Amino acid sequence: MDSSKPSKPNYAIKAEGNYIKYSIFISGLTVKTKFIGSSVPENGKIECRILDTGFDFKFTGSNDLTNQNYHLVISNFPCKILPDQSSWKCRNGAVDVKLRVPTNPEEVEVRLQKEAMTEDPVQSELKQ
Numbered sequence: 001m002d003s004s005k006p007s008k009p010n011y012a013i014k015a016e017g018n019y020i021k022y023s024i025f026i027s028g029l030t031v032k033t034k035f036i037g038s039s040v041p042e043n044g045k046i047e048c049r050i051l052d053t054g055f056d057f058k059f060t061g062s063n064d065l066t067n068q069n070y071h072l073v074i075s076n077f078p079c080k081i082l083p084d085q086s087s088w089k090c091r092n093g094a095v096d097v098k099l100r101v102p103t104n105p106e107e108v109e110v111r112l113q114k115e116a117m118t119e120d121p122v123q124s125e126l127k128q
Helices: 106-112
Strands: 010-016 018-027 042-053 054-061 070-072 087-091 096-098
Touching: 010 106, 018 054, 018 070, 018 106, 042 087, 042 096, 054 096
Parallel strands: none
Antiparallel strands: 010 018, 018 096, 042 054, 054 070, 087 096
């Protein structure tokens, strides 16, 4: 994998309660679990910015995942996202991004599955 150009990771979308959950799969990702606070990746750096129109996810691999860099931008989300009630969390092999939505999550999931909501990370930017 070319480290200068991040690739788009594999992911799954699922409605859960009042949330839309994106599970972003990163093979080999290992997580250090803390007793207090959130878990942290041991072999990479994660950045995730959640806005009311979508989110911007970046993973930069290190150690055994050096040169495995991923970038996923979801913009023009089909409904408003409540960023203050949304979150992301890493686990071994994946990062879960939970987006709180005020409308029916099952309907949003169907719309997301029908539409190709992902864009080329080089060409897209989240608008605040």
